[in-house]
Amino acid sequence: MDVVQEVLEKQKRDLERYKPIIVEKHLEVRNDVGMMLCSDPNDLDEKVLKENKEDYLRELTRDNVQLLINEIWELPTERVDECIVAKLPAPTTVLPRIRKVPGPRALTKWEKFAKEKGIKKKKKDKKKFDEVLDKWVPTYGYRKADAEKQKEWVLEVPKNVDPMEDMFQKKIDVRNEKVAKNEIQRMKNIVRAKKIDAPxxxxxxxxxxxxxxxxxxxxxxxxxxxxxxxxxxxxxxxxxxxxxxxxxxxxxTKRKASHIGGESEKEENLALIKSILNKKPKIDVERAISLQKRDDRIERDQEQAGGGGKKKSKKGGRKGRGGAPKSGKKPKGGMGQRAVKKGGSGRKRR
Amino acid sequence: MSLLRIRKPTTHKGKKILLAREPQIHEPAKNTLFIEGRKCSGPIKQALKDLYHIKKPLCKVLTRNNDISPFEDASSLEFLTRKNDCALFMFGSTSKKRPDNLILGRIFEHELLDMVELGIKYFRGLGEFKNEKIGTCVKPTLIFNGPKWNQTEELRRLRNLFIDTFHRDTVEAIRLQGIEHALSFTVTEDNTIMMRSYKILLKKSGQRTPRIELTEIGPSMDFTIRRTKLASEDLFKQSRKQPREVKVTKKKNVEPDELGNVHGRIHVGKQNIESLQTRKMKGLKKTPEERKAERLKRKVALKQAKLKESL
Incomplete structure (x- = not known):
């Protein structure tokens, strides 16, 4: 028993030699060990702060650092290159990022289409065997143009093409156009991905x-x-x-220009009314004369047949009716034209 | 199509540079831009220099005077931070109206997120403390004293800004002997913020955990808050959104034990005992009569099934 007591006492004496590492706080401090951060919500002692500012601040900070260090020293440690390293947990304080969280890359128009239709990319071989050149030729890239030049050192001029046209230049032009089209499509895809309203x-x-x-x-x-x-x-x-x-x-442009306007509309409408109101009846002189003649004749006939029968007058009447055409023109026969004005409907039967 | 031509990078190096400018999942530590305003007095110049010493090497210093007033027009500041690839800035200036002015701020998506204007009331530089200093690239412990830090939105944001400015980088592990710097920010009742910088001394305590002693190494400053421009709640929330890859999701059915082994649990469906083949024995064999009866039974069942189908 004596030995145990002795050891305990010795340890107690040892501890008394050093200053304590325990700190008492009214309210518990909040530590974020991952960030090595300590927030102390306890009230400051304003009186001491005014009297002896620097010492008070140092003591206050010392206590809080001690609390933080106590927690850090309890973390699991490792030995890396003769140093003792404590593994920090993930910080709980969330800080703003520099940039937004990256989203998935927007699909190009073709990629979207291919995905909808289930089209998969076929891998082409890097080299193809060319029977004309009798050797393996790259499908694309380095030395492909060279091989093509060797193969197509002469080009056929088709029959329907101007014989003076440079077929080699034409080939280059077609290629350049394709490159330009591709570039435009690439830029369109960028616009679509960034959701810009491009004019x-x-x-x-x-x-x-x-x-x-x-x-x-x-x-x-x-x-x-x-x-x-x-x-x-x-x-x-x-x-x-x-x-x-x-x-x-x-x-x-497909929509018609609006007919509603200011000055011109008024003018147009006035002109329309004028044209209706100022309409003069058209006089067909020939017809008027013939009508007049007919009336005269009927009158004369009635006078002559003062005591005569009715038959004659009837006949004369019919004659008069038949002899008076609606317009001055005579109908032409045998031309097979439809007289639309007369209201004839249906197919002309021969 | 009318667009500015967006060129594809022609070299691998160029491509890498362009890719680095895109948003990243794991972001590097923020750089700080130190800018001097139209006029800069002695103390504010010294303060910027000392803050630069604390923040080294994650910073960039612009030495010329810039005719910028961030609270009126932040566009040129946004431009400079973007050019120098910095997400934080410290802007020092002096005027008759606002002597010894220090503006702390940060950038999100190349645009200003928030900034706080601090007036330096008291300043004592690094050089005025004649004692041993700390090394560079030391991650400091940040101490916030005072109940007021949590009481107003302005101070909460300012605390967040201070943490962002001084915490350096998030690390997974830290060398225990390397913890040697403490930065304390104390806010008093009259909204004065006192920033103090201490060197941590690890003393013997008779136990494993050391006893802490502090010596002040500077710079020490007292601030008053002047103007502030805080991010809207929406933008602040958006800026703090973390990618899914970074968030730690709990793995189900995987547990470590005390010995450091990892145990996984697998759930298997219920086993069908009926179809289990047990040991064959002669005594359990069926007699010919039994087999015949079984065959008949099966036949009848088949017939019935057929009848049902035909109906």
Whole structure:
């Protein structure tokens, strides 16, 4: 028993030699060991703070650092290159990031289509055997153009093509066009991925654009009103852009220009009313004369047949009716034309 | 199509540089840009220099005077931080209206997230403390004293900004003897913020955990808060959103034991005991009569099934 007591006492004496590592706090401090952070919500002693600021702050900080270190020293440790290393847990304090969280890459138009249709990429062989050259030729990339040049050192001119046309130049042109198209599609994909509203008309800035594109842009801009540019003022010597695709660029060309307007509408309507009100009856002179003649004749007949029978007058009446055509023209026979005005309907039967 | 031509990088190096500019899942530590304003007095210049010493080497210093007033127009500041690849900035200036002005701020998505203008009331630099200093690249312990840090939104954000500015980098492990720097921020009742910097001395305590003693090494400053521009709640939340890859999800059915072994549990479906083949024995064999009866039974069942089908 004596030995045990002795050891315990010795340890107690040892501990008394050193200052304590235990800190008492009214409210518990919040430590974030992963961030090596300590927040002390306890009230400050304002009186001591005013009297002896620096010492008070140092003591306060010392206590909090001691609490943090006590916690860090209890973490699992490792030995790395003769150093003792404590493994820190993940920090609980969340700090703002530098950039947004990266999302998945947007699919290109083709990739989207291929995914919908279930089209899978077929892997091409790196080299193909060429029977003309009698050797293996790369499908793409390094030395492919070289092999093609060897193979197509002469080109056939088709019958339907101008014989003076340079077929080699034509081939180069076709290739360049394909490259340009691909570049445009690539940029369209970028626009789609970034969700930018890109203008459809080609305006590259005043330094780059040529007069033709500038004119197109001006025309499109002018036509981009609710009334498709109908009421836009014209500049002197202003030229309209023409050519393929200009009309397609103007939004709403398919819709008809609005007929509702200010001054012109009123004028139009007034003209219409005028034309109706000022209508004079058309006089067919020949017909009028013939009608007059007929009436005269009927009168004469009635006078002559003062005591005569009714039959004669009837006959004369019919005659008069038949002899009076509606218009001055005689109907032409045998031409097979439909008289639309007479209201004949149906197929002409021969 | 009218677009600025977006060129594809032609070299591998160029491609790597462009990829590094894209948003990353695991982000590197934030760099700090030190900028001097139109006019810069002695103390504020010294303060910027001392803060630079604390933050070394995660910083970039611009030495010329810049005619910028961040609270009026932050666009040129956004431009400079973007050019120098810095997400944090410290801007020092002096004017008659606001003497010894230090603006702390940070950038998110190349745009200003929040900034706080602090007036330096008291300053004592690194050089004025004649004692042994700490080494570079030391991760400090950050101590926030005072109940007020948690009481107003402004101070909460400022605390977050201080942590962001001074915590250096998140690390997985730390050398125990390397913990030698403590930064304390104390807020008093009259909203004065006192920043103190101490060197940590690890003393013997008779136990495993050492006893801590502190010596002040500077710089020490007292701030008052002047103007603030805090991010909206929405933007602040958005900026703190973490990628799914970083979040730790709990793995089911995997547990470590005390010896450091990992145990996994596998759930198997219920076993069908009926079809289990047990040991064959002569005594359990069926007699010919029994087999015949079974065959008949099966036949009748088949017939019935057929009848049902035909119906």
């Amino acid at each position: 459809r008309a080609g305006y590259l800035g005043p330094e780059v654009a040529d007069s033709k594109t500038l004119r197109t842009v001006a025309t499109v801009a002018k036509a981009s009103t609710a009334s498709v540019g109908k009421f836009q003022e014209k500049l002197p010597n202003e030229k309209q852009a023409r050519g393929i695709g200009v009309k397609e660029l103007i939004p709403g």
